[in-house]
Amino acid sequence: MLDTSRCHLGEGPSYDPATDTAWWVDIPERRLFELRLGEAGPARIHALPVMASDVAAIDDRRQLLSAEDGLYVRTIADGGLSLCCPLEADDPGTRSNDGRVHPAGALWIGTMGRDAEPGRGAIYHVAGTRVTRLFANLTIPNGIAFSPDGATGYFVDTDEGLLRRVALDPATGLPTGEPETHYDHRGGAGGIDGAAVDAEGLIWTARFGAGCLDAYSPAGERVRTVPVPPSRPTCPTFAGRALDWLLVTSAYEGMDAAERGADPEHGRTLRVDVGARGPLEPAFRLAD
Numbered sequence: 211m212l213d214t215s216r217c218h219l220g221e222g223p224s225y226d227p228a229t230d231t232a233w234w235v236d237i238p239e240r241r242l243f244e245l246r247l248g249e250a251g252p253a254r255i256h257a258l259p260v261m262a263s264d265v266a267a268i269d270d271r272r273q274l275l276s277a278e279d280g281l282y283v284r285t286i287a288d289g290g291l292s293l294c295c296p297l298e299a300d301d302p303g304t305r306s307n308d309g310r311v312h313p314a315g316a317l318w319i320g321t322m323g324r325d326a327e328p329g330r331g332a333i334y335h336v337a338g339t340r341v342t343r344l345f346a347n348l349t350i351p352n353g354i355a356f357s358p359d360g361a362t363g364y365f366v367d368t369d370e371g372l373l374r375r376v377a378l379d380p381a382t383g384l385p386t387g388e389p390e391t392h393y394d395h396r397g398g399a400g401g402i403d404g405a406a407v408d409a410e411g412l413i414w415t416a417r418f419g420a421g422c423l424d425a426y427s428p429a430g431e432r433v434r435t436v437p438v439p440p441s442r443p444t445c446p447t448f449a450g451r452a453l454d455w456l457l458v459t460s461a462y463e464g465m466d467a468a469e470r471g472a473d474p475e476h477g478r479t480l481r482v483d484v485g486a487r488g489p490l491e492p493a494f495r496l497a498d
Contacts, residue, residue, distance in 0.1 A: 212457060213245055213253045216477030220459030221404065222264035222276070222309065224491060225449035232449055233265040233273070234459050234479060237305075242275070243479070247450065256289055264309035266317060267493040274494045276319050278305040281336060283496065294496070295339040297321065304330055308352045308404050308445065312383030313360035315495030318344070320351030326369070333365060335384055338497055344385060353415055355405040356383070357428065358489045364392065364413055368403060371396040373415070373426065392430045404445025406456065408486040416443035416458060423458065423482065436484055439475035448488025456482045
């Protein structure tokens with residue numbers, strides 16, 4: 211166990227190797243967690259004025275928070291927030307969800323209905339302050355990740371159950387073709403949630419509701435399944451000085467008292483050793 215705090219809906223983890231610090235959020239509770247891995251003690255919790263779903267580095271002083279109405283630049287020293295650009299700010303019925311920075315420095319960020327209404331979601335490409343909608347008519351966009359060379363993007367609509375891949379321009383992170391099915395999980399236990407790609411190109415996904423992580427090859431085969439204690443893991447990211455283990459967030463969203471009692475690690479944030487290493491997580495390029 212990495213941190214004993216429980217998240218209603220933990221999501222959006224990132225890791226800063228320069229300071230050996232892990233970050234993640236609890237979306238509905240409007241909390242940002244900061245955990246210095248080399249120090250004893252629980253994570254520091256920062257209250258947020260907005261629901262944020264994803265944390266990404268900009269530089270050693272600033273972070274990018276994906277939130278319910280836009281993308282915000284956060285100053286690490288004092289927690290100050292300034293709006294970088296709006297994101298579906300004219301639709302109060304949606305919020306941000308899963309996101310990941312492409313090696314070129316652009317962010318892919320998903321949106322969804324606050325009650326997961328079918329077809330309300332989308333995935334956007336954000337370069338500086340320029341926002342481009344890539345895919346629409348999704349329900350719960352998740353699993354956003356990229357091959358180490360930036361030439362392939364991955365995503366899933368958890369409600370649909372198809373992990374997809376799409377060819378990208380490595381210099382921009384923009385699609386150069388149409389999405390194709392990478393793995394068909396329809397009818398399988400749980401739902402594919404957040405993802406991270408290791409240095410060898412394996413796509414590691416959290417399987418919400420099934421208490422495990424799955425690894426998929428670039429060829430589209432499920433090659434490993436690793437059990438984890440919480441039944442509802444949400445998103446992995448590589449962490450540690452050597453980037454050789456996965457930080458995994460989880461949730462207790464939607465669980466009744468009996469389900470929480472049967473799942474003693476619900477909502478907790480984990481360290482999971484899977485025998486893989488990750489590439490260095492890219493920083494968001496604030497200047498276009």
